[in-house]
Amino acid sequence: MAAAQQPEAAVRTTNGPSDTDTASKRWKYAHTLLSRPGAYTDEDFEPGAIPIGNIAQSHVLVIGAGGLGCEILKNLALSGFKKIDVIDMDTIDVSNLNRQFLFREKDVGRPKAEVAAEFVMKRVPGCMITPFVGKIQDKDEEYYMQFQIVICGLDSIEARRWINATLVGMVDMDNPDSLKPLVDGGTEGFKGQSRVVFPTMTSCIECQLDMHAPRAAVPLCTLATIPRQPQHCIEWAHIIKWEEERKDTALDTDDPEHITWLYQKALSRAKDFNISGVTYSMTQGVVKNIIPAIASTNAVIAASCCNEAFKIATSSAPFLGNPGQNNYMLYTGDSGIYTYTFEHQKKDDCPVCGNLPKDMTLNAEQTLGELVESFAERPESQLKKPNLRTEEKTLYYSTPMGLEEATRPNLEKKLSEMLADGEEFAVSDPAFDITFRYVARFS
């Protein structure tokens, strides 16, 4: 595997633990295991100095220093990884403290990446962690090229898609070092998943996008005229009422005054319609799109990710993501404990790692506007600001503003006026470096 490269520097050649060496005593457990052959290892696995050296030499990037990120940093440090970078743009909030165990009340307001790196380095001497407070998009290919493994512990699908597309784009067939295994974890309540992508070789995050279909939005007319659920009243306050009454203030979902305002508006609307159940907590949950999160699920998923990274770096056991093998572990812990480990297949029409356009069945009578709107909810695309063009012409551009104005009249037109049956068109979104290629098939 590309990841199991020989260490550049000379490493200790002792075969197993030696009682005189403190470092060796400290890493006794991991080194004992790495110094012995395994029952499932490849025949060419050489126990001892090579896997032990590889762990110390591998440079790992951790994206996210939240619930998963804190666990990942701890796990990597105690797996013997010594060169780690961590990226996170967020600062610590009090609601992080029930699971993000590297943070204390005194740290609230400080950048997560910095506090997490400091803490782990202090607790595990010899481990070097470099924090970067910012967005992954701030960094370029040269930066990402320095790592051997990238581990993602994010709650944002957008960021995952961006790093996935970047790592796939970096692969240069003539340079094996350009292939960076991407280990990704995600959790929601008692559920989660861990997966490994070998960019261009195995199914990527974009291939798997439809595994995480977005929730259908409530139609605006329901919010505006016929609310039935407490959530409808909250969304009304959030989407309609705020625009009407506080248009000039940018809504800050972390500002208690803003949430209280929305809560009160939602509550009085609920009263008007005899709807019960609007609470402050629900208002916050709906407006911030809060996903329940607990320490135990984060521990399971983060450790699974780091276990894969450990196996990839050392070749001490088969790992997820080896081409042709399982690459995905689904985890469910609310009713008993259940894992489903399988191989997600790479898609030839994946807009990131495939090369074929995807067929899209369309109703010729539909307007272009309806098609444009549908991209936000299509499980395989999930694009909020799509730009559409064919080889010949621009159909519609959401941004920049000038182009939007120029192409807006097209939204009213029927698809049959804009596209020919069998014609290829491309959809992109400025948020990602991804172009979806579709072939129009009129039903």
Next chain:
Amino acid sequence: MATEDIPPPLHDIPTAKEKKYDRQLRLWGASGQIALEETHVLLINNGPGVTGVETLKNLVLPGIGQFTILDPTLVSEADLGVNFFLDDASLGKFRAAETVKLLMELNPTVQGHAISEPLETFIAQEKPFARYNLILAAAPIEPAILATIQRRAQELQIPTFTIHSTGFFSAFSALLPPAFPIVDTHPDSTATTDLRLLLPWPELVQFANEMTAGLEEGKMTAQEKAHIPWVCLILRYLEKWKETHAGKVPETYKEKTEFRSLVRSGDPHEENFDEACAAVLKSLNPPTPSSSVREILSAPETSSLDATSPAFWFIAHAIHLFYTQHKQLPLPGAVPDMKAQSADYIKLQNIYKTKARQDCAEVLESVRKLEKSTGRSPKMAVDEKDVENFCKGAAHIHLVRGRPLQIAGLEEGQPAKFGDRATTMAMELTTPDSLIGLHIAFLAWDEYIATHRSSAKSAGGELPKVPGSGPGDFEADTEKMTGIAHKIVDSLIKEAGTFIEDPEYSEVKENVGKFCMELVRAGGGELHNIASLTGGLVAQEVIKVITRQYIPVDNTCLFDGVASRSQVLRV
């Protein structure tokens, strides 16, 4: 700003505690949190002891009341390379006290205690577990001592978890009371919808008639038609269907698809008709209780109530009476969102809520009668709220029948027995990808420990020797442990009264041998990742048991970190 017209509902603003625990309160609510905060967990730590400590981390963070670590060992250099809750200054000090100190930093509201007494003397006390609500016991533990722990825990009905974590593999078992019922199982919201469309009651029928009056005669505006709740559409078309089908409702799959076409004929496009069509297959099933619910209703505890029976069985008995009389469980009363005018939807919700309240009142009345007839003290009266919750979730209640732990190495030369589970577990041997082989390898690991002594002494006296722990032990111990494991396999096959032929038999043995080799490879060491993952799993199960919410593992969970998968076996 136009906020003056509404007084700020200050009492609803979350407290500091609610803010800190917001993400978990959305899962187990205030009642679960209270249960957690009233709990005192004891960790009996052995070996490298990382999994137990990682488990505690995941319990301290969400705010468990108290924890105690019992561990007589001193912190070694090797501990520092694998345990996050120790630092360089801990070296040479008591591991229990040092770990407690660093764990407590995670949450100022949690109380931690350390006991550095050897397990042998601790367990010999009068009532060693009286202060604790839950016990975690990490391997290696001498089988005789584990048997004592089990007996002491059973006397007080304290849930107990035993934990193994070695190299890439881990396992844990739950010792729960013989009857461990759960009301609040948190089923998927799609699974809970129970609208009784096949057995509507008069108020619901009347509402459906009002909502659909004039539908077929075309006397409705398009606006009205598009806002008939789909529940009413289905009820209306069921009446129509019955007219041409001898009063019967659609039963077979074919009839249901025909019925769906009938609904569709009412309108080709409207969203509420779409919703009705989509609901046909799911909502036209007669409400039959699951096998798990039937097991509870017919359980001996349900039928033989006495004055001191737990409230759960009183309610179960009352629900059984309700079911016998009405041939259905109490109505849960929830209505999913559907296209409708606000006022109509609220009316529909109220019709369901009212019926649910009536059903619940009937159950409550039975409960009160049962309390009287059994002579239950009024001080122990069943809480009305519990009856309400039980009625709401009646279709999803769950009962775990706790089993004693399978303890290996209790009698020398006697392989661990599988008892009433032998037949099922013998079948697992030849099930592809089953982790029964890993379970057997851990049994062999325990049996090895029961018969081998370490030359090193510790504060607690002689330590058991763990397979593969010496520098030159790998091959010899792999062979020894595999031999023990193969005996367990043979004994299991014999116990089940079955026979496995070659080549399958050889494959089973090879498979078990591989797990043995991997366990010996680790030499008793824990890999931090597997310890952390297992600590996540165990903490999750502890939380389920303490809060009595969600469904706990029954009874052994195995994790294979090579193949990255888990399996739960009932052994």
